[in-house]
Amino acid sequence: MARLADKVCLITGGARGQGAAEARLFAAEGGTVWIADVLDDDGNALSAELNCQYRHLDVSSESGWQVLVQEIVEAEGRLDVLINNAGIFRAHRLIDTPLEEYRRVMDVNATGVFLGMREVAPQMIKQGSGSIVNISSLAGLRGAVGAISYGASKWAVRGMTKTAAVELARKGVRVNSIHPGLIETPMADELGVGLDKVANRTPLGRTAQAEEVANMALFLASDESSYSTGSEFIIDGGLNAL
Numbered sequence: 001m002a003r004l005a006d007k008v009c010l011i012t013g014g015a016r017g018q019g020a021a022e023a024r025l026f027a028a029e030g031g032t033v034w035i036a037d038v039l040d041d042d043g044n045a046l047s048a049e050l051n052c053q054y055r056h057l058d059v060s061s062e063s064g065w066q067v068l069v070q071e072i073v074e075a076e077g078r079l080d081v082l083i084n085n086a087g088i089f090r091a092h093r094l095i096d097t098p099l100e101e102y103r104r105v106m107d108v109n110a111t112g113v114f115l116g117m118r119e120v121a122p123q124m125i126k127q128g129s130g131s132i133v134n135i136s137s138l139a140g141l142r143g144a145v146g147a148i149s150y151g152a153s154k155w156a157v158r159g160m161t162k163t164a165a166v167e168l169a170r171k172g173v174r175v176n177s178i179h180p181g182l183i184e185t186p187m188a189d190e191l192g193v194g195l196d197k198v199a200n201r202t203p204l205g206r207t208a209q210a211e212e213v214a215n216m217a218l219f220l221a222s223d224e225s226s227y228s229t230g231s232e233f234i235i236d237g238g239l240n241a242l
């Protein structure tokens, strides 16, 4: 299958975890994949495996985004898909959260998504088409007890998704958010909760693999989701239904 044939796709945080699963799947589906991350060894190894491009990008850097988007558009002549996937997690309750930590989590998880959308939108508007997929979380739908900065950032992603979707809809650009539950990636090890405990609480009785989120991202990146914009796509084994 080539569900992303002729589509140029940029995936942030693509060196490992869900972003790497998306890079593999998108490449297999005929997409031209660019990976951006701060983990250069992992990113370079994956780009060699997939025969795609890797670039260092700290998503909180405005100039970094400008340089990368310009490079992609110069090299490929277009940019069809942005997966705003890069993120960090910090576990602190409200009264224990240092301001510096709150600011860094917001910088990466929320400002990074804002900058990404703002920088790719002009090219997508010019093309009259594009799909932006923002990775939020179940923590962007409910209280993130014990991780207030993370929760704030993921609610910001959900809110920005809707604003951008409405502003860009008549330009042919769709914007949606994905809300994963517990996915078995390196980030899951930082959550401070046992995977077994979450699995037991989850209606489907298990946690999930990165590839399962990648399948949803593929649907949203492709033209198969042509009538979806401004929407929340939940992939959580039924946790949010409890």
Ligand SMILES: NC(=O)c1ccc[n+]([C@@H]2O[C@H](COP(=O)([O-])OP(=O)(O)OC[C@H]3O[C@@H](n4cnc5c(N)ncnc54)[C@H](O)[C@@H]3O)[C@@H](O)[C@H]2O)c1
Residues within 6 Å of the ligand: 012, 013, 014, 015, 016, 017, 018, 019, 036, 037, 038, 039, 057, 058, 059, 060, 085, 086, 087, 088, 108, 135, 136, 137, 138, 179, 180, 181, 182, 183, 184, 185, 186, 187, 188
């Ligand atoms: N794993 C989960 O259970 C879970 C649940 C809900 C949402 N999410 C979200 O899914 C996304 C992917 O996370 P993951 O589970 O693959 O975790 P991960 O830690 O394996 O991957 C995150 C990637 O983002 C990169 N990154 C971090 N800071 C960056 C920065 N400043 N600039 C560029 N790249 C940066 C990391 O280097 C890493 O490659 C994140 O946005 C995360 O918040 C994860």
